[in-house]
Amino acid sequence: MNPSPPSDVSSQTAASLMRAQGHDAPPEAAADVAAFAARVLAGSRAAFDALAFEDEPAGWTAAANRLAR
Amino acid sequence: MTDAELVALDCTALAAAIRLGRVTSERVTEALIARAEAVQPALNAFVRIDAEQALRAARAADLDLAAGRVRGPLHGVPMAHKDMFYRLGVPSGCGSRITAERPATTTATALERLDAAGALQFGVLNMAEFAFGPTGHNWHLGHCRNAWSPEHVTGGSSSGSGTAVAARATPAALGSDTGGSIRMPASFCGVAGIKPTYGLVSRAGAMPLSFSMDTIGPLARTVEDCALLLRAIAGADPRDPTCDARPVPDYVAQLQRPVRGLVIGRPRSYFYDACDPEILAAMEDSLDRLRALGATVVDVDLPDVDAWNAAGTMVISAEAAAVHGPWLRSRPHDYSAQVLARLRGGLAVPATAYIDSLRLRGRAIAEFGAAVFSKVDVLHSPTIELATPTIAQTDVGGGPGMAALLARVTRLTRPANFLGLPALSVPAGFSRAGLPIGMQLTGRPFDEATLLTLGRAYQRATGLHERAPAL
Numbered sequence: 001m002n003p004s005p006p007s008d009v010s011s012q013t014a015a016s017l018m019r020a021q022g023h024d025a026p027p028e029a030a031a032d033v034a035a036f037a038a039r040v041l042a043g044s045r046a047a048f049d050a051l052a053f054e055d056e057p058a059g060w061t062a063a064a065n066r067l068a069r
Numbered sequence: 070m071t072d073a074e075l076v077a078l079d080c081t082a083l084a085a086a087i088r089l090g091r092v093t094s095e096r097v098t099e100a101l102i103a104r105a106e107a108v109q110p111a112l113n114a115f116v117r118i119d120a121e122q123a124l125r126a127a128r129a130a131d132l133d134l135a136a137g138r139v140r141g142p143l144h145g146v147p148m149a150h151k152d153m154f155y156r157l158g159v160p161s162g163c164g165s166r167i168t169a170e171r172p173a174t175t176t177a178t179a180l181e182r183l184d185a186a187g188a189l190q191f192g193v194l195n196m197a198e199f200a201f202g203p204t205g206h207n208w209h210l211g212h213c214r215n216a217w218s219p220e221h222v223t224g225g226s227s228s229g230s231g232t233a234v235a236a237r238a239t240p241a242a243l244g245s246d247t248g249g250s251i252r253m254p255a256s257f258c259g260v261a262g263i264k265p266t267y268g269l270v271s272r273a274g275a276m277p278l279s280f281s282m283d284t285i286g287p288l289a290r291t292v293e294d295c296a297l298l299l300r301a302i303a304g305a306d307p308r309d310p311t312c313d314a315r316p317v318p319d320y321v322a323q324l325q326r327p328v329r330g331l332v333i334g335r336p337r338s339y340f341y342d343a344c345d346p347e348i349l350a351a352m353e354d355s356l357d358r359l360r361a362l363g364a365t366v367v368d369v370d371l372p373d374v375d376a377w378n379a380a381g382t383m384v385i386s387a388e389a390a391a392v393h394g395p396w397l398r399s400r401p402h403d404y405s406a407q408v409l410a411r412l413r414g415g416l417a418v419p420a421t422a423y424i425d426s427l428r429l430r431g432r433a434i435a436e437f438g439a440a441v442f443s444k445v446d447v448l449h450s451p452t453i454e455l456a457t458p459t460i461a462q463t464d465v466g467g468g469p470g471m472a473a474l475l476a477r478v479t480r481l482t483r484p485a486n487f488l489g490l491p492a493l494s495v496p497a498g499f500s501r502a503g504l505p506i507g508m509q510l511t512g513r514p515f516d517e518a519t520l521l522t523l524g525r526a527y528q529r530a531t532g533l534h535e536r537a538p539a540l
Contacts, residue, residue: 014417021416022398029413036386036414041422043379048425051432057424059431060489064266064514067438 009038075100076237077537080146080294083240084187087134087145094127094134094145094189101147102191105238108540111219113211114233116152116162116193123147123191130189142297144187150243151230152193153200153276154180154285163276164196164226166209166403167396177274178309179243179285179302186301192239194229198408200245200278201389202226203253203478204463208405212460216258216538217504221457224253224478230288231258235505236540241289241298245275247282247385249452249482252494255288256452256507259496261524261534262288263295264482266515267489268313270299271306279388280311281427282381282486290534292495292524296320299517315515323518328526329363331519334445339374340481344454351498351506352451355527359449362526369444372436374484380426380433381487383415387423390415407465434488434514442513447523452494452507454481485511493520496533 014037015030070086075097078086086092102120109115130145153163155173162169180190195213197205205213205228213228215221216235223232227244231254234242244251246264255262263286270285277283287298297320304317335356341349356366390397393412401409441448455477463471463478485492490511497508508527512520528534 009417017417018413021394023413023416024401029410032410033413033417037417040379040383040386040418044376044383044422044426044429047373047376047380047429047433048422051425051428055428055432057427057430059428060267060434061431063431063435063438064489067434067442068514069516 009034009041072100072103076104078240079291080143080148080240080289080297081291083146084143088139094130094147095124097145098123098127098147098189098191101239104236105149105192105233108216108236108238111540112214112216112232112236114195114213114229114236114238115149116195116210116229118192120191123189126189130187140185140187141301142186143183143301145189146187146240147189147191148241149192149194149233149239150180150190151196151227151245153196153245154243155274156180161193161276162210164198164200164207164210167400173274175274178271178306179275182302183298194233194242196228197226198405199393200226200247200250200276201408201411203249203475204458205254206407206460206464208407214460215457215504216540218502220459220461221504222257222460222463224257226250227254227288231255231260231262234258234260234288234290235538237537241287241294244286244288245278246284246286246486247278248381248486249479251286251288252452252482252492252507252509253478255494257457257505259505259536260288260290261292261295261493261495261528262286263299263493263517263520264485264491265299265303265517266491268311269303269491269515269517271309271312273306273308277392279385281384281388284486292493292521292528293321293324295493296324296521296525313515318518320518320521324522324525326522327363328359328523331364331447331523332445333359333364333366334369334441334448335366336448336450337368337370339371340450340454343477344451345456347456347500348451348454348506352449352508355497355508356449358527358530359523362530364523366449367445369441369448372433372440377429377433377487378483380429381483383418383422383426386411386415387418388415430487430489434490437488438513446512446519448511450481450509450511452481452509453478456500456502457504481509490514491517491520493524495524495527498533
């Protein structure tokens with residue numbers, strides 16, 4: 001399992017996003033949201049870098065059909 | 070037959086006994102309701118038992134049968150389901166405080182299809198709040214407890230489904246699986262459960278969590294029952310545009326296919342990286358059994374699964390936060406603190422990352438297929454890599470290691486959700502503490518039949534599904 005990377009999403013940014021969407025943003029919640037976002041964004045960055053220009057969100061269906069017997 | 074004998078029968082045997090007139094549906098329903106009421110204080114598996122209504126339905130099924138009208142392969146078989154499958158006019162609590170009083174405006178396609186197959190519903194089952202928790206904790210309804218040891222978790226989110234089936238309080242139950250919510254309770258509770266390919270089973274009328282990941286499937290004591298229920302609920306549905314249009318195979322008929330010649334993959338990485346020794350030993354035993362049945366076992370290398378898990382987490386979080394947006398704004402205090410925190414996580418997922426996560430799915434399944442299904446028919450692994458934790462270990466005060474523990478619980482089930490692949494969990498042994506251990510079989514898209522064939526052969530060879538908890 002990959003260790004969690006250091007947070008590079010600030011609590012202030014998370015709080016701003018939460019408030020902009022109409023949600024409460026108590027400091028502890030904002031810190032948790034920031035840590036979550038930082039972790040998943042860091043965990044997927046390399047895979048996103050490998051995406052092709054043409055890869056599309058509906059690509060799963062075509063790929064699954066090719067793999068199905 | 071005595072009550073104890075009746076509740077010990079699986080759906081297949083109950084349906085045959087009712088059809089042949091050896092027992093009435095009413096008698097079976099009475100026995101199951103009595104069993105459910107008897108185990109409820111220890112397990113907290115049921116949210117509601119609809120005794121009068123179920124007995125009326127059972128008597129009607131008996132009258133139909135007497136008149137020569139057989140509704141379907143599950144004629145007169147009573148069962149209970151996770152409390153997130155809507156039935157018109159009836160509130161579905163979804164494990165929450167928010168929807169508990171809201172009558173449903175539709176009936177779930179999965180329930181309609183079970184009704185059409187002749188099944189009856191006598192109750193609804195406990196679940197994690199909004200299906201967003203892997204252990205079976207529910208701070209509103211009370212935690213669900215494992216039939217093998219009430220101090221231990223059931224797994225979630227289909228917690229009541231897992232433990233009620235294990236306790237012989239229902240012969241089968243519907244569950245949902247967005248990150249492992251069928252397979253985890255199946256594994257921890259020692260029953261079978263299948264997460265179908267994304268798009269095989271309609272989600273219409275079922276509580277949404279993540280549109281791109283949600284699947285619906287059965288939990289039952291036997292793989293044969295999983296095949297029977299899956300056959301009943303699968304297939305195209307105009308009410309769910311993500312549903313696949315291909316014909317549904319007769320999974321029950323295909324159970325007889327030979328295992329000899331199937332190639333099973335043992336992953337060299339990820340699935341065993343952090344596996345407890347006694348889980349590992351159970352997996353080696355299960356592979357020996359499968360070899361003895363005629364299957365070939367080969368090692369396979371996997372792509373980087375961790376990156377897919379991160380992407381899958383973003384999809385689930387962003388979609389769940391969107392679905393819950395209005396309630397998160399207007400009723401945040403009606404969520405438990407744990408679920409509120411999980412739902413809020415999606416509020417900071419950038420749209421670009423969400424879209425890239427979805428773009429990654431096609432590439433991921435193609436890479437996984439090339440690495441795995443070019444060599445093997447089925448990937449074998451543990452369902453869960455660690456021994457069953459206690460409810461206390463995974464509760465609010467579970468200590469600093471709790472988050473890591475929860476991540477380990479879901480670690481081996483999440484890949485199949487991101488990849489949209491079918492995965493079956495089958496009991497594969499017991500720990501020294503006497504708690505069940507599950508093995509997971511993952512297959513090609515829409516190849517549930519191979520998983521069920523293999524799982525059923527394994528069950529018949531081991532008889533592990535016949536062991537019952539001492540309740």
